[in-house]
Amino acid sequence: MEGSVVRLPEIIALKKKYKAYLYLDEAHSIGAVGPSGRGVTELFNVSPADVDVMMGTFTKSFGAAGGYIAGKKDLVDYLRSHSHSAVYASAMSPAITEQVTRAMKCIMGQDGSMEGIRRIRQLAENTRYFRAKLKDMGFIIYGDDDSPVVPVLLYMPGKVVAFAREMLERRIGVVVVGFPATPITEARARFCLSASHTREILDQVLHHMNEVGDLLCLKFSRRKRSSWPEPCKGTNSEVDS
Structure with a gap:
């Protein structure tokens, strides 16, 4: 709702200082933020290994359905055995899986293009x-x-x-x-x-x-306005006169 990006380097520093676990929600950043779309870790040039749990969705940048949890193998194996979303939910359909795979290959340049x-x-x-x-x-x-x-x-x-x-x-x-x-x-x-x-x-x-x-009087900022054209001004001779 805020459109804000987490101050990840500072949070990683706190995590290391207090030996905490770090869970990063990248639902709105994966495939959209960072020079190559790898998310907030790439934006701040920090190692993904410093994040214990990385969560994201396939419904936004990938145009599919479902989501993912990434982390160390022990964590992923535990979630596969105990998480309700893994134990009781149905598997992704082949069509959705292929959509996610194709989108990832496109973002990573593995489809042979720069698209x-x-x-x-x-x-x-x-x-x-x-x-x-x-x-x-x-x-x-x-x-x-x-x-x-x-x-x-x-x-x-x-x-x-x-x-x-x-x-x-x-x-x-x-x-x-x-x-x-x-x-x-x-x-x-x-x-x-x-x-x-x-x-x-x-x-x-x-x-x-x-x-x-x-x-509706929605321009609440006190900053100096730019030279953006006023809405009431036209370009034809009749309005200008």
């Missing part, structure tokens, strides 16, 4: 661009600059439905989130960027965000 790394780089570019433009407009957003999950703060519960309806009228579907999924005073719209989003798509969304932000 995987191109998409990861495109996602990083889209993320930085979208976040920077929203900040320039005056919106308050949470999270790390490298996170493709972009929460735009609406704050007031009464504006949540109004924002969603205004965007839908502009043919843009948005996910809005409020209490109890967030604190009652921190309602938000939650954008999840994709490598498939073109610059034209992002600019179209940003244009309408600019309009709706002014209409």
Whole structure:
């Protein structure tokens, strides 16, 4: 919900100091964060061996279903024997397994193409661009600059439905989130960027965000605004006159 990236190096240092176990949830980072999509450990250039349990999902970057737990062999063997998800659930179907395998090969470049790394780089570019433009407009957003999950703060519960309806009228579907999924005073719209989003798509969304932000008074930031075009200004001679 926050679009934040864990301060992994500091947590690893605490883990080693106090001899604790570290469990890392990479549901939103595997295949999306890091120069080659290997997640938060790659982003911070730390060894995956310093993480005792790594959990992720196959439903996001891999476009499939299910998830995984990674760790030392003793841990994995124990979970296979005692975990309810392993003992009582059915195995993944061959089609889903093949989808995960193909997606991994694409990301790792083992399919003989550069498509995987191109998409990861495109996602990083889209993320930085979208976040920077929203900040320039005056919106308050949470999270790390490298996170493709972009929460735009609406704050007031009464504006949540109004924002969603205004965007839908502009043919843009948005996910809005409020209490109890967030604190009652921190309602938000939650954008999840994709490598498939073109610059034209992002600019179209940003244009309408600019309009709706002014209409509903959602630009709470005190930062200096950029020279982003005002929504009321047109380009034809009739409007300009």
